[in-house]
Amino acid sequence: MNEFDQKLAGIRRAFHRDPEVGFNEVRTKAKVAQQLRALGVEVHEGIGVVGVLRSGDGSRTIGLRADMDALPIQETSTHDYVSLNEGVMHACGHDGHMTMLLGAVELLANDPDFDGTAVFIFQPNEEHGLGARAMIDDGVLLQFPLDEIYAIHNLPGAPLGEVSTRVGQICASESLFEIKITGQGGHASMPHVGVDALTIGAEMVQALQTIVSRKLAPEAGAVVSVTEFLTDGQRNILPGTATLKGDVRTRLPQDREDIERFMRQIVDGVAAAHGARAEIVFDTEFIETINSAAPTDGVIQAAKNAGLEVIGDRQPMSFSEDFAHFCEAVPGCFLLLGNGTTTPYNQPLHAADYDFNDALLPIGATLWAQLLKDRLPKRKNI
Ligand SMILES: [Zn+2]
Ligand SMILES: [Zn+2]
Incomplete structure (x- = not known):
């Protein structure tokens, strides 16, 4: 040296x-x-x-x-x-x-x-x-x-x-999302008088998978991962609220914008179908380089x-x-x-x-x- x-x-x-x-x-x-x-x-x-x-x-x-x-x-x-x-x-x-x-x-x-x-x-x-x-x-x-x-x-x-x-593009973007579902809690033995936030959340988790597989081009190389699913339910308590959290990666800004738009469409649509409310926070921590x-x-x-x-x-x-x-x-x-x-x-x-x-x-x-x-x-x- x-x-x-x-x-x-x-x-x-x-x-x-x-x-x-x-x-x-x-x-x-x-x-x-x-x-x-x-x-x-x-x-x-x-x-x-x-x-x-x-x-x-x-x-x-x-x-x-x-x-x-x-x-x-x-x-x-x-x-x-x-x-x-x-x-x-x-x-x-x-x-x-x-x-x-x-x-x-x-x-x-x-x-x-x-x-x-x-x-x-x-x-x-x-x-x-x-x-x-x-x-x-x-x-x-x-x-x-x-x-x-x-x-x-x-x-x-x-x-x-x-x-x-x-x-x-040389580095990926990273966005974090949080979806809050508000239904109606109640007794697990009488689901018909509540609005079960967990079932609605489960439907959203499934539907969100279709963004990458059915709405973006195959070569987009994007990822949508739901990584947390939290409810206020317990063994005999029907959950009235549920929170889904996750992570999105994209290679192009347009794909990131499309994913956020599709995510809002799915979440609003599924919540409306079941008479619940839902809010999304979509926060991009890193944009694509x-x-x-x-x-x-x-x-x-x-x-x-x-x-x-x-x-x-x-x-x-x-x-x-x-x-x-x-x-x-x-x-x-x-x-x-x-x-x-x-x-x-x-x-x-x-x-x-x-x-x-x-x-x-x-x-x-x-x-x-x-x-x-x-x-x-x-x-x-x-
Ligand atoms: Zn580092
Ligand atoms: Zn570093």
Whole structure:
């Protein structure tokens, strides 16, 4: 390891030892801000931390984003930088994401071979899908209007440093729903004088299955899962209320809107058929992450220029990412970067024995810097 690689490993391990969950990233934010200041970069501290580096007089601005939060998981590894915080762990590699971006800031600050403005966005609370939205609602994109935005996520089990991405949808949406049925409770021996919310709920559970199987195109790849069914009934008490809860995943915004519409139709229809009332709350926590064409081509080019293997048409990921909110507002690209094929670097994200691969830090930092320079090229002297 050279000095730069060692420095990055030290920064990453310090983050790893002291993980903080979403919206509690107090010490993490302080560390990020301190590192940015040490590199001579303009720093803005708010809901997240933003660093700004300008070079030349170009008007274009590119955003590079890293996430900062950890997960409520008890780490099981025994290495010497294991989490010191009981029940909290960097199990998604966000310690590495922050460090790769800080490494890129150092490379770019030392060699500002670009023309325009680089905005380094360190966002809180990715895991609950709230941090990106919070920063956008707080005006980060008004304060720093971006032409393009990018994010890297490590990918366990993929070869070290292999870049993979695609144009269009890359991560799924996640919506949670809750259906409240109100009938009439009563005596289990006299159902005819009540309105049994459980039977009505059961009919809804069955009918909801037809949304994916009969109303969406077979290739939609959507999921509607009812995961909880709660009533106020007991052995001899006819339930007067029932609550169904569940989870919806989609690849396209149109499918998500259609599912919500069909769900309301079914629920209202079944409730009306039995003289009950029903209400639905449909709350989209993560929208679909959609990569734009030009930024994605830029990532593929930058990866090649950085000497990395690249897959430009990978399969979409089944997980969700709140970077989606940035991609909705600004043309962007979310890319995966191979974390390596050996244990523990091939353990799944969110596993208690997962670890970010320190060997990936300089690779990611170099890729970030390459991408920034490629997207903000210096004008050639004529
Ligand atoms: Zn995660
Ligand atoms: Zn993550």
